[in-house]
Amino acid sequence: MTASLWYALIGAGLVTLGLHSLTLTPHVLRKVIALNIMGNGVFLMLISLARRLPDATNPAPDPVPQAMVLTGVVVAISSTALALALLRRYYEASGRTHLPEDDALWGIEEEPPGRFAVMPDGEDDDDH
Amino acid sequence: MTTDHLLPALPVIPLFGALLAVIVPLNALWVVLLLVTFGILGSLISLFAVLVSKGPIRSSLGGWGVPLGIDLYVDGTGMMLLAMTAGLMIAITFYSHAYFGHGRRARRFWPLFLLVWASLNNLFVTGDIFNMYVTLELLGLLSVGLIALAGTPAAYAAALRYLLAALCGSLFYLLGVAMVYSNSGNLDWMVLRFHLVSGPSAYIALGLITAGLMLKSAVFPLHFWLPPAHANAPAPVSALLSALMIKASFYIALRMWLWVFPGSIPTETAGPLFGVLGAVAIIYGSLQALRQHRLKLMIAYSTVAQLGYLFVFFALSMRPEGMEQALQAVVFFAVSHAFAKAALFMASGAVIRSYGHDWIDGLQGSAERLPAVMFAFGIAGVSIMGLPPSGGFVGKYLLMNTAVEQGQWFWAVVPALGGLLAAAYIFRVINIAMKAGRAAPLARPVGSGLIWPAWGLAIIAVLLGLLALRPLEIIAIGSPVFEAGLLPPGGAP
Numbered sequence: 001m002t003a004s005l006w007y008a009l010i011g012a013g014l015v016t017l018g019l020h021s022l023t024l025t026p027h028v029l030r031k032v033i034a035l036n037i038m039g040n041g042v043f044l045m046l047i048s049l050a051r052r053l054p055d056a057t058n059p060a061p062d063p064v065p066q067a068m069v070l071t072g073v074v075v076a077i078s079s080t081a082l083a084l085a086l087l088r089r090y091y092e093a094s095g096r097t098h099l100p101e102d103d104a105l106w107g108i109e110e111e112p113p114g115r116f117a118v119m120p121d122g123e124d125d126d127d128h
Numbered sequence: 129m130t131t132d133h134l135l136p137a138l139p140v141i142p143l144f145g146a147l148l149a150v151i152v153p154l155n156a157l158w159v160v161l162l163l164v165t166f167g168i169l170g171s172l173i174s175l176f177a178v179l180v181s182k183g184p185i186r187s188s189l190g191g192w193g194v195p196l197g198i199d200l201y202v203d204g205t206g207m208m209l210l211a212m213t214a215g216l217m218i219a220i221t222f223y224s225h226a227y228f229g230h231g232r233r234a235r236r237f238w239p240l241f242l243l244v245w246a247s248l249n250n251l252f253v254t255g256d257i258f259n260m261y262v263t264l265e266l267l268g269l270l271s272v273g274l275i276a277l278a279g280t281p282a283a284y285a286a287a288l289r290y291l292l293a294a295l296c297g298s299l300f301y302l303l304g305v306a307m308v309y310s311n312s313g314n315l316d317w318m319v320l321r322f323h324l325v326s327g328p329s330a331y332i333a334l335g336l337i338t339a340g341l342m343l344k345s346a347v348f349p350l351h352f353w354l355p356p357a358h359a360n361a362p363a364p365v366s367a368l369l370s371a372l373m374i375k376a377s378f379y380i381a382l383r384m385w386l387w388v389f390p391g392s393i394p395t396e397t398a399g400p401l402f403g404v405l406g407a408v409a410i411i412y413g414s415l416q417a418l419r420q421h422r423l424k425l426m427i428a429y430s431t432v433a434q435l436g437y438l439f440v441f442f443a444l445s446m447r448p449e450g451m452e453q454a455l456q457a458v459v460f461f462a463v464s465h466a467f468a469k470a471a472l473f474m475a476s477g478a479v480i481r482s483y484g485h486d487w488i489d490g491l492q493g494s495a496e497r498l499p500a501v502m503f504a505f506g507i508a509g510v511s512i513m514g515l516p517p518s519g520g521f522v523g524k525y526l527l528m529n530t531a532v533e534q535g536q537w538f539w540a541v542v543p544a545l546g547g548l549l550a551a552a553y554i555f556r557v558i559n560i561a562m563k564a565g566r567a568a569p570l571a572r573p574v575g576s577g578l579i580w581p582a583w584g585l586a587i588i589a590v591l592l593g594l595l596a597l598r599p600l601e602i603i604a605i606g607s608p609v610f611e612a613g614l615l616p617p618g619g620a621p
Contacts, residue, residue, distance in 0.1 A: 015303070022296060028288055035295050037363060042303050063465040064308065068258055072302060075265045082269055083291055088286055094281035099289055101352075 008046035014041025025101035028090070032083045038077045043069045132179055132187045134171045135200040141167040141249035146242035154230045155522060157238060161221055164242060168214055168249070172207075179207055184606030186255070186318075192408050201318060202256035204605030205459050206391035209379060212463045213248045215588065216371055216470055217241075219581040223474050224364040226577025227481070233277055233362070240277075244270050244368060251376055255359055256315050257388070260380050264344065267376050268294035274365040275357050286356040287585035293343055293353040297377075300340030307333035308388075317383050321391035330392045335385055347439055348409035351432045352599050355416075358428040363477020366424060370431045371470035378438055386455060396446040403443025407542040409436030414549030418556065422474045427469070427551060430512060433546060434465050441527055441541055450530045452604065458525035459603045460596065464511055464519025467589035471508035474582035475501050478479065481578060484571040495561040497570055500579045502561045507586035509554035511593075515548045519592030 018038030022031050074102035091097055145164035152160055178185055184203040191197075202210070224241065228234035228384055247270065251263040268291070269493040275287040309315055312323035324330055346354040358370050389395055413433025420426040438458060445454030479494065479502045480486045493503045511518035524543045592599065 003572050009523070015299075019296070022292065028292075031292055035292065035299070037498065038296070042299050042306070045303065046306045049306055065306065068302075068309075070307070071258075071262060075298075079265065079269055079291070079295055083288070083295075084270060086272065086284060086288055086291065089276065090281065091280075093284055096281075099285055100454035101289075 004048040008045050011041040011048065012042035014044065015037065017041075026098040028083075028097055030098065032080060032087070035075060035083075036080060039072065039117050043072055046072070131175065131185050134175050134178075135185065135187045135202065135253050136189060138168060138170045138175075138253055139246045141171070142242045142246035142249065146239045146246060149238040149242055154234055160242075161238075162493065164245070165214075165218055165221070168245075169334070172210060172214055172594040174209060175202060176211075179204065179605060180456060180602075196303055197412070198259050199255040199316060199318075200253045202253055203607055204602045205382075205455070205607060207605070208250045208459055208463060208599060208603050209252045209375065210249060211465055212375075213245065213252065213372060216367075216466055216585070217245050218472065219474075219585050220364050220367055221401060223367070223477070223578060223581040226575055226581075227362065227364050227477060233279075235364075236277060237274070237364075240270050240273050241368075244274075244372075248372060248376060251379065255318055257305050257308065257317050257320070257380075257384075258315050260317075260383075261305055262379070264301065265295075265298050267373055268298060268344070271357075271369055271373055274368065275361040275366060277465070278360055280360065280364050282356070284477065286353075286360045290353045290357040293350075295335070297343035300336050300343070301380075302340075304333045304335075304337030304340060307336065317388050321390045322390065322577040324392040326392040334389050338381065341377045341381040341384075344441065345381065346414060346432060346435060347520065348405050348432070349438065351409070351413075351435075354414065354432060354593060355425055355428040358431060358473075359422065359424040363424075363473055363480065366428075366477070366543060367470040367473040370428065370473055371466040374435060375602040378435070378462065381442075384456075384457065385442065386451070392501040396448070396484055399443040399446035399448065401443075402439045402446075403539055406436040406439030406441075406443065407539075408432060409439065410542055410546040411436075411549070414546055417553040418549065421614060423488055423491070424473070426474060426488065426557070427472045430467060430472075432514070432548065433550070434469070437461060437465075437492060437527070437543060437546065440542060443539060444527065444530045444534060444536070447534055450534045453526055453530045453533075455607065456600045456603050457523055460519065460592075460600060461523030462597070464523055464589050464592045466509035467592065468508045468518075468520060468587045471504055471586035472583045473590060474578065474585065475505040475508065478574045478582065482570045482572055483568065488560060490564045490568055491557070491560050492568060493561070494568070495558075496564075497568075497589075500583070501574065502558070504582040504586045505561075506554075506558055508582070508589060509550075509558070510588070511589035512541070513550045513554055518590045520589070521598070521606055522593045522596040537591040 015038050018034045018041060019036035025031060046065045046069045050062045130563050145160050148160045149157060174183060179202060185200065185203045189198050189200060194327060194353045208362050222239060228237050244267065251260060254260060258298040272287045272291045275283055275290060309557050311325055311333060312320060314320055314323045318334040344352045358366050359614055361369060385395055411428050413436060415424045417433060418430035420429060438461065441454055441458035441461065444450050445458060479491065479498065482498060483490065511520035514520040524547065529545055530541040531537060
């Protein structure tokens with residue numbers, strides 16, 4: 001087994017783990033983390049491809065997959081930031097950390113927001 | 129100015145516009161919007177002239193060439209979709225101005241709006257499938273921001289759900305792109321068909337790409353995120369999402385299935401799978417639309433159904449003998465759906481603005497109170513139902529024609545049934561609106577700014593059917609489906 005195949009297999013494992021968690025855990029924060037793990041699996045596979053591609057005459061690793069991973073990392077960071085900001089807003093507005101259908105699916109009744117929860121003050125920012 | 133400048137101008141102009149929209153005061157924003165609109169229209173018209181006289185246009189960004197740089201490319205299909213984007217964006221600009229006014233949400237809306245335009249233009253001119261991934265992610269993040277503009281808990285939940293689904297879909301797509309690259313060492317969709325080697329990795333790549341794109345374009349079993357997201361967003365955003373964003377991932381799927389993979393995978397064997405999914409989507413989406421009590425949810429489910437048509441087209445376009453007509457039909461149908469659906473959401477926005485709600489049962493007598501709005505709704509409905517002479521009719525007619533010519537008559541049954549169901553849900557609203565007697569009073573009068581963009585789009589959707597020949601010719605320009613053997617200039621594969 002070559003090193004690149006090993007990396008690719010680990011990458012595939014991470015994608016599977018992430019997908020499992022993304023679909024089966026109700027907490028949105030865990031879903032966001034699961035997406036990041038999935039993303040890392042994909043990046044690992046891309047890097048393993050970079051090692052494999054070059055032919056014998058040109059032993060340097062292929063730069064294209066590395067450029068792809070760099071772009072992917074930037075996208076992953078920004079989307080994670082957006083997801084976290086949105087989750088905070090959702091929590092502030094509704095006091096929940098699960099999406100409604102997940103609770104219905106698993107029959108969970110989410111605990112009411114704790115005493116540190118910031119509840120909405122009903123202010124409509126539309127007309128400022 | 130040469131085409132080397134014109135192609136990058138399409139994404140770059142709205143990108144700069146978006147940056148300006150962050151700093152320019154709201155009452156001077158119209159200057160930016162005007163400049164962007166005229167810049168894009170000017171580039172589109174010049175590109176169109178070149179496309180018609182010389183065929184598909186290709187340009188290398190910064191002169192880097194394919195393996196390292198990204199090539200931009202426009203053929204008839206891309207041109208048609210660019211024109212569709214421009215037409216809808218202009219109408220939505222006017223509508224959003226009337227909808228958001230100078231409130232705080234307007235500040236946040238305009239930069240996102242212009243970025244959407246930049247991303248869509250970029251998607252339709254890019255020749256690189258990894259660049260397509262980047263625009264897909266951009267469009268996903270922008271949609272999330274736009275949905276969350278509504279500011280209600282339901283909208284936040286819808287935005288989060290969409291974000292999770294979109295990110296998951298894009299990761300699948302990215303993994304597929306990685307497999308394509310490892311298989312072929314190339315990322316350029318025009319030449320990939322000559323580089324891809326048939327084998328397990330090509331199948332896995334196509335599977336991953338298709339799964340990701342189906343999640344992103346809400347094809348039947350993966351449509352769960354669409355209705356809440358499209359129904360809870362502000363009306364201009366709903367129009368944007370349902371008319372344009374959905375087409376983005378569909379466009380990539382089209383390029384993949386008709387341009388990239390046919391050389392290495394017998395794609396026609398997968399046709400029936402898409403056909404069945406599309407057929408189920410048409411029936412399921414239409415029935416769900418019939419069951420809804422909220423106007424916007426009804427229109428959103430109608431989008432699920434209309435996406436089904438696009439995938440029934442897919443089933444037909446896989447076969448070599450029907451490919452030409454099916455490609456023309458699918459792009460044409462997508463364009464006319466975009467105009468009609470945007471008009472429907474705009475009309476529903478005007479209804480919500482004036483009534484303060486969108487419960488269908490509460491719209492009794494609205495044809496009397498809001499005749500102009502309901503007229504736009506009805507005209508757009510004509511195209512959704514597929515009645516002649518609308519664009520929707522021509523699209524469905526081409527589809528049925530292709531199905532019968534290929535001897536696959538059963539694919540012609542579902543669109544006919546879907547048309548009936550669409551008539552049922554559109555007429556249900558019209559019927560309630562026409563009911564005489566105790567018309568509910570309006571909460572607010574509705575300004576003309578919310579009405580005439582909807583009119584404009586609805587009328588275009590109908591006129592498209594009368595003027596269908598020219599657009600159909602344009603779609604066909606430079607398509608490798610017609611000239612199998614298209615090579616990049618100066619480089620044999």
